[in-house]
Each structure stands twice: as structure tokens, then as C-alpha cells.
Amino acid sequence: MKIYQTDFLLKNAERYGIALSEKQITQFMQYYEILVEWNSFMNLTAITEFDEVILKHFLDSITLEYAFTTCGKNFDYGDKCVIDIGTGAGFPGVPLKIVYPDMKITLLDSLNKRINFLNNVIEKLGLNGIETIHGRAEDYSKPGKKREQYDLCVSRAVANLSTLSEYCLPYVKTGGYFVPYKSEKTKDEIQAAGHALQILGGVTEGQAEFYLADTDIYRNLILIRKYEKTPVKYPRKSGLPAKEPL
Numbered sequence: 001m002k003i004y005q006t007d008f009l010l011k012n013a014e015r016y017g018i019a020l021s022e023k024q025i026t027q028f029m030q031y032y033e034i035l036v037e038w039n040s041f042m043n044l045t046a047i048t049e050f051d052e053v054i055l056k057h058f059l060d061s062i063t064l065e066y067a068f069t070t071c072g073k074n075f076d077y078g079d080k081c082v083i084d085i086g087t088g089a090g091f092p093g094v095p096l097k098i099v100y101p102d103m104k105i106t107l108l109d110s111l112n113k114r115i116n117f118l119n120n121v122i123e124k125l126g127l128n129g130i131e132t133i134h135g136r137a138e139d140y141s142k143p144g145k146k147r148e149q150y151d152l153c154v155s156r157a158v159a160n161l162s163t164l165s166e167y168c169l170p171y172v173k174t175g176g177y178f179v180p181y182k183s184e185k186t187k188d189e190i191q192a193a194g195h196a197l198q199i200l201g202g203v204t205e206g207q208a209e210f211y212l213a214d215t216d217i218y219r220n221l222i223l224i225r226k227y228e229k230t231p232v233k234y235p236r237k238s239g240l241p242a243k244e245p246l
Contacts (some may be wrong), residue, residue: 004029009054012213016059018099027098027125028058033125035089038117044089060211061092062099064154064179068222071206075152076178078102079129083150085137085168086110086157090118092181093154097130105130106150108140138235141170143210148173148229156181161193162245163225166235169200172226178202182220190222196246201228 006025013177020028036048047056077100084093087107097105107118107130115134122130133140140146153168153176161180168178173193182189190204197203208221235241 001026001029001033004032004050006053009058012059013062013099015213016063017069018062018065020099024098026236027127027184027242028054028095031094031098031121031126032060034117034121038110038120042113042117044114044117056214056217057089057091058095060181060219061095061156063208063210063212063219063221064092064096066210067179067223068212069206070208071203071223073223075193079104080151081149082106082152082154083108083146083171085153085155087118088114088156090121090191091156093126094118094121094125096154097127101127101129103128103129106133107131108133108135108137110134110136136238137167138238139242141235143165143232146171148172151176153178154181155179159161159187159242160245161186161222163241165193165196165200165202166241169197169202169210169224169226170230170235172202174201174226174229176226177205177226178226180222180224182222183218184220185218186220186222197224199231199246201230202226231234 079102081104083106085108087093087109093105093107111132115132118132150171153171173179202224205223205225209220212219
């Protein structure tokens with residue numbers, strides 16, 4: 001493995017409330033190398049430059065604790081069960097697993113080639129307590145599968161909040177959280193999603209708006225708490241949540 005300049009990652013991880021160990025730094029560097037290697041023969045990400053990956057993938061993924069703290073909430077990561085919906089190349093799920101090794105993480109994605117990549121990352125980084133699922137979000141949230149099994153659901157998937165909530169909230173236990181990672185102003189989107197959240201058993205408890213590591217890259221993490229079970233008929237069949245948001 002090459003020798004990388006990691007001061008930027010270390011400094012800004014601390015800024016977001018995380019002190020990285022040497023082992024964790026090594027795992028992030030291994031992750032970067034595997035990402036670039038696999039990206040040379042399959043489309044995982046348009047972002048491959050080292051500094052850009054550190055900023056826009058790794059640091060962005062681990063701002064979760066900062067979001068909870070900013071909103072005045074405490075979340076005991078411990079051995080909590082977390083699912084990352086539409087994880088793609090593993091963001092934010094794999095960086096969160098590196099930072100919080102006791103978390104039990106599920107990475108769900110609809111493309112099998114991404115799942116193959118993630119399995120390789122998991123093996124090479126020596127990560128335990130992490131699984132991958134190849135499938136669609138609306139299929140695995142049905143009763144008898146992964147429905148309401150998680151303390152936390154995270155997603156960087158690109159979809160409006162109403163649609164994303166319908167896919168994600170069914171996975172969350174009552175009392176747990178769904179945290180979408182957004183990259184745009186969302187006041188109107190949150191208001192528009194109010195009806196959907198009420199139907200799905202969720203309520204917005206705060207949002208952390210900030211610029212990533214002294215750049216002009218805007219981030220908005222929304223804390224949505226699950227206060228009651230989601231009606232069994234949600235999510236609706238494939239395509240409907242996007243075509244006809246609640």
C-alpha cells in the first residue's frame with residue numbers, strides 16, 4: 001500500500017467528533033485503493049482523486065455523529081443495527097463501520113456488481129458484523145424479511161424525501177431513526193414530506209446544515225424518528241413511491 005497524506009482526514013474527522021486510530025486510517029486507505037482499482041473496470045463513482053474521495057465520500061459519510069450532536073440528540077452507536085439503503089460503493093455504510101466497529105451494518109443495493117465490490121472490501125479490510133444484500137429496498141422491507149429490524153437507517157440515495165422515506169422507514173424499529181444525507185436546501189422538501197412521514201410513522205426531530213470541511217459543499221442531514229409502526233401496505237410496489245409520492 002502506498003503512503004498517503006492523512007492529516008486532512010484526521011483533522012476533519014476530529015472536527016466531526018471522531019478520533020481515528022492507526023488501524024482505522026489504514027482501513028480507509030485500503031478502501032480507497034480498492035475503490036480506485038475496481039472503478040477502473042466498473043462504474044462505481046465519478047470521484048476518484050484521493051483528496052476528493054477523502055472529502056466527498058469518507059468525511060461526508062462520517063458526519064452522522066456531528067448531525068446528532070448538532071440537533072441535541074444522543075445516539076449510542078455500540079452494537080446498534082444499521083442499514084444503508086442504496087449504498088452504491090458503500091457510502092455511508094462502510095466508513096461508518098470503520099469508525100464504529102461494533103455496529104452491525106447491512107449494505108443493500110440493487111446491482112450485484114456493486115455487492116461483489118463491497119464483499120471484496122469487507123474481506124480485504126477484515127470487517128466483521130457487516131452483511132450485504134442484493135435487492136430492491138421495497139422487497140426486503142416486507143414482513144418476515146428485514147422489516148423494522150434496525151435502530152438506524154441511513155441513505156445517500158438521490159430521491160425526494162417523501163419517496164426515500166417510504167423506502168427507508170419500514171426498516172426502522174419504533175424509536176429508531178432514519179437519516180437521509182442531503183446535498184441541497186430542503187425546507188420545502190421537508191414540508192412536502194410531512195404528510196408522508198405522518199402516514200409512515202415518522203417525525204422530523206431536527207436537521208444539521210453545514211459546509212463540509214471548510215469548503216462550499218453544502219450538506220444537510222435530517223433526523224427522522226420512527227414513533228410508530230409503518231402500515232404494512234408500505235412501501236408500495238416497485239416504482240410507485242417515485243411516480244406517486246405520498
